[in-house]
Amino acid sequence: MSVLECRGLGVRRGEAQVVHDLDLVVDAGAWVAVVGPNGAGKTSLLHGIAALTPVTGHLRLGSDDPHQLSRRALARRVALMAQQPVVPTGMTVRELVALGRTPFLRRFGTESATDRAAVQHELTRLGLATLADRPADRLSGGELQRVMLARALCQQPTLLLLDEPTSALDIGHQQSVLDLVDEQRHERGLTVLAAMHDLTLAAQYADRMVLLDRGVLVQDGPPAAVLDARQLNETYGARVDVLPRPAGPAVIPVRPVSR
Template identity: 55%
Template structure:
């Protein structure tokens, strides 16, 4: 996907200014930046969930030229706090991912059910199918949210803070799962993250937003520098080379 000069204004306030972004097929790009930088705004614009000026293309097709169902077959979004209908079972929630393929006033087909059961099995969720989603743990719910997105059959996966409120064990579980699915299914992944060490560990490239503008972009080691983090986060940190990416450690004054 590609974005050119994307600007978003919310409540008469410009939140995102002239953002350019490219994500290659099969690539994992993570957007980082301080609170209020415009990370979620950029992600939602790419997903077609916010009005914008500029241009966004999904695999060569302008997003403005795609109908809602067509867009949903190309891009799946997992927001920070997905809406969960009260009492809905895991199976029924994941089945919502097949909505773009179900005719208006129609019902799911055998093929839709096969896709959903295949995704549940792939994410080790088959045993949870009849259980109310709201009763699952945070890590289990996050896997279900991913399952719904995968059931859409989309090529581009947008994840807004996918590890928020998860402990470190469940963070690793979710991110390893995303990385494995990316390799196995050829998914393209665009995420936002607050944890800089985790972002550098998993992403192929990072995009640093600050004040609604892109301040830096490149490989994790190029973006996660002590100078960048001091300038845009106002943080005192030490950046330590890691096996897969830089590790960012706060330093006391």
């Protein structure tokens, strides 16, 4: 069963067309990595799906057009982890995670026992309980990414959109955050669509990869099929080797041999 269907999808940013005539179907429970060079349209695609940017063409979440859903209804189905999250000064970790319950709040915005329990569950599940009363703007990068994941999971979405979730993290925190996402995907039946910069990490976690180049889909398939050295050279203008590994292909930059 498909969670997301795009047919002939186009996305504009001001006067510029940044995604062109894109066809993409994502099945329930999949992890699809969207990769491509800077300016390829990865973030714009996620924003279009999340109804933050106008689109043209056919776009469906299940049987619904996300641009026709109310913000509350959409937020119960789709959660977006932004690349550079905005953290209000002085807001505690618990308060920031609780923002994920906004689509479920009763009239006049009062929290219920169910909302409080959902927040505590995510804090505990993601190892954040001891940080609950700490100001969120004083966290490390890895801690903040876990907090933003907890906030997204509080929305109880079926589709989780990740925009470069590990771009500011060291390799240990990159693995920690992606492991958490993968655990939650399997435990909750989440579907993940992630714009990812690191091709090797993307190949290790995603079932499928979509390669964009200047807003056009140029490859779509399993990581081993998409990560072809010749294709990556053409798309990125990079010299690389692609090494097969059990967890997924590894993309290695190659320096020219000195004469």
